[in-house]
Amino acid sequence: MNDLDLATELADLADSISYRHFVAQDFTVETKPDLTPVTECDRAVESAIMDRLNRERPEDSVLGEEFGSHGTSPRRWIVDPIDGTKNFVRGVPIWATLISLYDGQTPIIGMVSAPALGRRWWAAAGHGAFTSALEEPAKRIRVSDVDSLGDASMSYASLSGWKELGILDEFLGLCDSLWRTRGYGDFYSYMLLAEGAVDIACEPELELYDMGALVPIVLEAGGTFTNTAGAPGPFGGNALASNSRLQERALDRLGRVAPNIARTDTQS
Structure with a gap:
């Protein structure tokens, strides 16, 4: 399995956990030492992603918001299980799981999955950036040409x-x-x-x-x-x-x- 396909499967895994809890609003909220909120859903998503990476890419290192850094390989997966936790806990649909892969400081893969918006965005180095909506084909995306x-x-x-x-x-x-x-x-x-x-x-x-x-x-x-x-x-x-x-x-x-x-x- 190539890295982008793996990132896609990791996003699917994350969505299967986070979205049902978001709809049900059946989680507890804690405050971290930096005074930002965290839910058991944040931790469950990150744990599931880390477990899958440990099986699929055991030689790669990982960094997650909730459980920190593991491994020393320059190939590093970086995970934010729920970016926008304050939105998540208030029922605002603008939140996402963020997954990326870097080789040192060089970006290889970026994946952003926002199931409550029904949207996903991704890119692989040298292959362009794309988005898709639920049940819709992927389309390539490009920044604007506004110059003022x-x-x-x-x-x-x-x-x-x-x-x-x-x-x-x-x-x-x-x-x-x-x-x-x-x-x-x-x-x-x-x-x-x-x-x-x-x-x-x-x-x-x-x-x-x-x-x-x-x-x-x-x-x-x-x-x-x-x-x-x-x-x-x-x-x-x-x-x-x-x-x-x-x-x-x-x-x-x-x-x-x-x-x-x-x-x-x-x-x-």
Whole structure:
């Protein structure tokens, strides 16, 4: 079985667990030390994926949001069992399982499955990005060709993180320069970007498992994915992604500031 086929089966497995609990709302919610919510469904999905990877790819390493990192191979699967847990627990359908495979820092596979939306997005390096709806054939997706901030639409996360990063004024200035802004949030911002429905997507603070699956899909759709300082990929602590045409101007508007994680590392 090739890596993309395996990622597809992992997404099917995740959906079979998460969606029925979402519909039934039959789970308990706990608060993790970082004050974010977690359910037994998050853990059940991640456990099922890890068990399958252990059988199918025992030589690969894995990183999951709930159970951490295992193995030392540069080939690493990165899993967020439920991205958008706050939506999940409130009955909002914008949540997904994120699965990716990297070789070192090189993205190989990205898979985003959102069963409550009836949608899935995926990409394999060098083979383009795709989406499908339930019972519908897959279609290739591509970022927009909007090349002016004044004509651009941006999707973002909450305002509080931009204040904590110290660039709320710069962020609001970027918003003022755009045609349209909406707070779709989480994985969905980046999938809308890959489809060409929005032109910029950004979040001020993220973990690797939040971004791993998004990067290959955005890149294969023709987009650019960096952190707010301009460092490419999902390893920089936050995200600014665009249709590529707008990337440098958006970075300039935000001041090319390093995320808080980078600042902390510098000061320690």
